[in-house]
Amino acid sequence: MEELTADVALVGLGAAGGSLLRALVRDGRARAGRRPLRVVAVEAPSASARRSASRSWCTWGPPGWRYEGDVAARWSRVRVVDGRGGVVEEALDPLEYRLVRSGDFEAAVAACAAGAEGVELRRAEVLEVADGVAGASVRARADDGGELLVRARWALDSRPPALPVPGRGRTVLLQHFRGWRVRTAEPVFDAGAATLMDFRVPQPARGTAFGYVLPTSAREALVEYTEFSRQPLTRARYEEALRAYLRGALGVGEFEVLEAESGVIPMTDVPFEPRAGRSVFRIGAAGGAVRPSTGYAFSAVQRQVDAVVAALAVGEVPVPPVPHRRRHLLMDAVVLRALDSGTVRGSELFPELFRRNGAARVLRFLDGRSTVRDEVRVMASAPRARMLRTVGGLALSAPARRRPAR
Template sequence: MSSPVDVDLVLVGGGGAASLVLAALGRLNPSPVRVAIVDPVHKRGQDRTWAFWGSPGTELDPLLSASWNDVDVVTPAGRRVLSLAPMRYAMLRSAPLYELAGQAEKTLDAVRVTTEAGRVDDDGDRVVVTDPGGAPIVRGKWALDSRPRPPERPGRTNWLQHFRGWWLESDRPRFDPDRAVLMDFRTPQPARGVSFGYVLPVSDRFALVEYTEFSPARLSGPEYDAALHGYLDLLGLDLADFRVREVEDGVIPMTDGPFESRPSPRVVRLGTAGGATRPSTGFTFSAMARQADQIAREVAAGRPPVPDPPYPARHLWMDSVQLRALDRGLVDGVAFFERLFDRNPASLVLRFLDGTTSMAEDLRLMASTPLVPMTRAVF
């Protein structure tokens, strides 16, 4: 049996969270820091799309497929055009991020172990990553584990953000590339939950059209397809006029169950496993990117690669209340989101969803929600 690889930092899992960490480390190139990646699959190509908002001018800007300064929120009552200034809404496809992470691997002279990881054992001085059979494969000072796992204990409310999207291409102009649809609530609403469609155009002939639900359970494949067909009808589009270039499916937890971000002193969990998914929306990318940048800065400064919590505790409490209110039918989901965007600047709502608002801003947002049913949800 060969001896385990000895490094400073082990990335267990090689998906989006690990790729962001690698990209951030590659920009700073802290030396001498030895890095290893343990994952049975070397991520390449296109397997997912992240949409997120934030300020322009970041290191990820050259990788973006598209960005928009204005977005639409549509309800049965009408269309609201939201100016996001000074922020913007952006789309990042996985292929350029994986490519950038691959370049960072070379810059860092990182070791890639294409084996499934088993246990991650922390003896207080070093971390040992084993294969599924228990044989040690990598030993490091720190481990960043981004493998999916359930919360530490079940939440009071356990929903899902689940979706299917079609990448549609046409031979003639069909989309407005300067305008994205953030949420279109004209879709038929589930008995428990909220549904909406959205449109992210890369050009006037190519766009991602997606159907999303916030609800307790997934749909079947034919049900997602039927929902997308129905949404195209609402948009006045005929699927026969398009080629479906790609199909994207996904499911993300929306739960107030706590995720254990530090299972031991030298192990840090990232991504959804570390609580980066916002319970009230299922959005994850911005928190992962913030944590990746902080980890890289800490490593470059010779400090432990331990990021701040992805969201303030008060935001997690507010999310728990919102989930409970939706789950118990105390508020109408469409009316809730419509009211939130109607009574607050779009940039404030989006910063709250990213977990970057102040206490005073949080109180303003809380005051714009239906207070009586939300108070019932608290109790």
């Protein structure tokens, strides 16, 4: 068995682990006394079943972002379409909606690791992350069968949470989707606007469903079918829904599929605890970065990363913060229960939020940067009586116990 020692062990180099590695290198690898920290990152091999396939990450903000070189596309306008075809469209100026493709981001992470002294990247399947009195240990197995043991003062684990979600919560939904990057025979897309939600798709009895369109030209776009519901669909059902959405709502004739992606993201009021032990911490989705009511996480991940790097720079314990305020999580719990119970239809709720508040206020709310005044106005635009019934139901219900996947 090969053994390595480090100040920081990073487990996984997706959005969270990769962002943390890049931040450590950018900030001079926060120092341990007078020397830079030694960092060992362990990422699953490309052929591993645990390694996520190609996927797209989106966020928004002003121009001049820290990952500007990774942006594959950007939009100055966003739109939401209700079930009857009514369109709410708004310019985001001075903000922009951005797309980062995981392959581009991961290539930048690998280049960052390769060019940094004191940073070592290993491709291996992580078998165990263990906490101890003197630090953490990460045990992994490489493709050739050889085992690797990394002993570190701190371990930051960015692997996604197990499904079903372990812990106690009143509502456990999943955001599950399949997307195609398509090229059409005729120009049909408006390349200047991202469609965040298009409800011109059949709605499930509980939860909601919508189309999501990120056009990169008049003839190419990432088109996704997304549901917020309790169970994922089969691949055949996703693709049937995608074809129906492309042909029907979008009016697409001939097209070819260039690439496919899919995913499942927990949307729940189950609390995610970033601290897993004395020296082991979770960052990213398993550390509470996902906004429960929407599934967005990239911006919250950056807040966790900045806090960890700042703590390491002054020799403090690098516990990632829960990046969402308590009041936001409480509001999200109400929205999730309302959708899951069928008390409120997502196809009515979300278009009305954008229509009555404007995109800038709603996006501030979704990003956790809203003021109390913003939040009062957003919640006041929801169906008041039905939301109050939902609040009452939540107060009377006991959290359900979820068992982790075996």
